[in-house]
Amino acid sequence: MGIINLLFGNKKDRIKAFKARHAIIIDVRTEHEYSQGAIPESKNIPLQIIPSKIQDIKNYNKPIITCCASGIRSANAASILKASNIEVINGGGWKSLYSKLQF
Template sequence: MGLLNFLFGNNNKKIQDFKKRDAVILDVRTKPEFDAGAISGSVHIPLNEIPSKIIEIKQWNKPVITCCASGVRSGSAAKTLNNNDIEAINGGGWRSLQKKL
């Protein structure tokens, strides 16, 4: 098991399950990072804005796959969403997530 799998878990099966259920890809990087490249169709809400957007995100009524540059911020975002009764998983870095989709 690689270090990243140990830290972030191997969630390929969960990602595929979420994808089948029309999950929203939520990119939590900064605007300049997002503008430099992102997964097509992903929604951009910077990590620091997640707490103020919980009601909006709940209204999507869909599971959420979070992503960022490396997986650290998206892990934090997924935890915040889960703590607010939103089904979410950490998709990790956006580039690696894009390959899994």
């Protein structure tokens, strides 16, 4: 096991730990992209409006897992949320995240 895994665990384990704590999944793709397929019970908050939704997201009072099509936009969203003191992890692409959560 590498030093990174010892310190932080692997991403799949971290995602499962967040989900076990009833994390909210926020899909930051556009509404059109989201309508083409998404993780059940995820919330669609497109990346460009994340900054205006910070207080709403804080009000969930739960950890957040972000996702998008490939992981780039969700990484940006996670950075914005972290800067606002929200516990968040970038789940990456929604299809990959879906398989990690084993719905």
